[in-house]
Amino acid sequence: MSDAILQVNNLMMRFGGIKALNDVSLAVERGSVTSLIGPNGAGKTTVFNCLTGFYRATGGRITLNANQRSTDVIQVLGQKIHPGDWLHPARLGSRIWYKMFGGAHLVNRAGLARTFQNIRLFREMSVVENLLVAQHMQVNRQLIAGILNTRGYREAENRALDRAFYWLENVDLVGSANRLAGTLSYGQQRRLEIARAMCTRPELICLDEPAAGLNPVETEALSQILHRLRADHRISVLLIEHDMPMVMRISDHIVVLDHGDVIAQGTPQQIRHDPRVIAAYLGAEEEDDHV
Numbered sequence: 166m167s168d169a170i171l172q173v174n175n176l177m178m179r180f181g182g183i184k185a186l187n188d189v190s191l192a193v194e195r196g197s198v199t200s201l202i203g204p205n206g207a208g209k210t211t212v213f214n215c216l217t218g219f220y221r222a223t224g225g226r227i228t229l230n231a232n233q234r235s236t237d238v239i240q241v242l243g244q245k246i247h248p249g250d251w252l253h254p255a256r257l258g259s260r261i262w263y264k265m266f267g268g269a270h271l272v273n274r275a276g277l278a279r280t281f282q283n284i285r286l287f288r289e290m291s292v293v294e295n296l297l298v299a300q301h302m303q304v305n306r307q308l309i310a311g312i313l314n315t316r317g318y319r320e321a322e323n324r325a326l327d328r329a330f331y332w333l334e335n336v337d338l339v340g341s342a343n344r345l346a347g348t349l350s351y352g353q354q355r356r357l358e359i360a361r362a363m364c365t366r367p368e369l370i371c372l373d374e375p376a377a378g379l380n381p382v383e384t385e386a387l388s389q390i391l392h393r394l395r396a397d398h399r400i401s402v403l404l405i406e407h408d409m410p411m412v413m414r415i416s417d418h419i420v421v422l423d424h425g426d427v428i429a430q431g432t433p434q435q436i437r438h439d440p441r442v443i444a445a446y447l448g449a450e451e452e453d454d455h456v
């Protein structure tokens with residue numbers, strides 16, 4: 166039986182006249198690694214941006230089933246108010262509420278975290294500070310509690326520190342905890358981004374090209390981390406990646422986008438031999454060289 170942590174139905178995204186996403190439907194099974202692949206400009210990052218609230222989708226439905234509840238992502242990001250809503254006070258009230266207080270933070274709180282194609286760390290902060298900042302939504306932030314240094318405040322701070330070191334250990338960065346994030350190697354910064362996302366306690370993590378710019382040793386270390394996220398922590402992973410050997414090795418399910426449409430989905434074995442994928446993404450005559 167299907168147990169999808171993320172269900173995307175008929176997602177559409179337009180930028181003026183450009184249709185970045187036409188009609189995208191996909192599902193991420195709980196505890197799986199699902200990869201989103203496709204040629205440059207296919208719409209992969211746009212899907213991530215719609216999932217995480219960086220863009221407000223033009224149409225479709227996104228349902229996140231995490232933290233023991235179902236979240237309508239498009240609703241919590243805040244939708245336009247339509248004239249018909251005035252006839253339904255409850256719906257109108259909810260729309261006004263999410264217009265005022267909704268946003269990407271609610272998607273994160275519902276159990277989804279992401280990393281970016283271009284690394285976005287606080288470069289002038291230490292590694293551990295980057296992880297503490299990520300937790301500010303969960304930590305007791307009351308000004309008075311901080312000034313009085315109450316027991317509750319200290320306990321919350323200690324828990325945040327424990328969680329930061331827990332994830333630093335998982336991504337093999339404990340030894341660099343006090344270094345400035347900007348001084349880490351590229352591979353280390355990528356791993357720190359994953360640790361930072363994990364500090365927000367997601368059940369689904371969306372990684373945008375985490376292997377970009379990594380050497381083979383770093384790529385292997387990254388694959389191991391993703392394997393542990395799933396095996397040891399039951400985290401579901403949605404991955405955008407151009408490194409085909411890695412995608413084929415670690416994915417349970419692959420979704421292929423081209424020009425804003427899903428042109429194929431299936432197991433790595435099925436995708437490897439799908440003629441539409443080969444034609445659109447890899448070049449039919451170069452099949453053996455790339456996959």
Ligand SMILES: Nc1ncnc2c1ncn2[C@@H]1O[C@H](COP(=O)(O)OP(=O)(O)OP(=O)(O)O)[C@@H](O)[C@H]1O
Nearest residue numbers: 180183184185203204205206207208209210211212
């Ligand atoms: N903010 C934006 N404004 C206008 N067009 C955009 C915007 N964001 C994306 N697009 C367009 O949407 C299409 C899909 O872009 P997207 O970045 O999602 O592709 P991608 O599959 O992630 O590509 P890549 O593999 O190169 O990162 C492209 O034609 C792009 O130019």
